[in-house]
Amino acid sequence: QVQLVESGGGLVQAGGSLRLSCAASGRIFNINVMAWYRQAPGKQRDLVAAISSGGSTNYAASVKGRFTISRDNAKNTVYLQMNSLLPEDTAVYYCRVDQMGSAYWGRGTQVTVSS
Numbered sequence: 001q002v003q004l005v006e007s008g009g010g011l012v013q014a015g016g017s018l019r020l021s022c023a024a025s026g027r028i029f030n031i032n033v034m035a036w037y038r039q040a041p042g043k044q045r046d047l048v049a050a051i052s053s054g055g056s057t058n059y060a061a062s063v064k065g066r067f068t069i070s071r072d073n074a075k076n077t078v079y080l081q082m083n084s085l086l087p088e089d090t091a092v093y094y095c096r097v098d099q100m101g102s103a104y105w106g107r108g109t110q111v112t113v114s115s
Contacts, residue, residue, distance in 0.1 A: 039094065
């Protein structure tokens with residue numbers, strides 16, 4: 001099993017920044033994709049950003065240019081730097097990692113952006 005622990009969420013004013021972290025532990029062999037998803041109340045969980053083991057990245061159109069995903073393979077950690085935050089970025093942010101055909105999810109961290 002792989003355990004994921006997210007941190008860095010909180011309350012911020014519009015235009016502010018937050019940095020989320022997600023550390024993986026447990027039976028780690030070869031993590032492929034690491035990603036961040038988010039889910040607002042009453043909405044489905046959507047992909048925010050993903051990064052492959054080789055460093056290729058993919059972003060949702062709504063966050064491109066404002067958010068940056070990165071990873072530290074030595075620490076089995078993925079980060080999400082969020083700048084120019086908007087009230088519509090308010091959601092629970094979940095970390096997900098894929099390893100050997102299995103997907104693992106964190107419990108989520110709340111991000112609230114006030115206008």
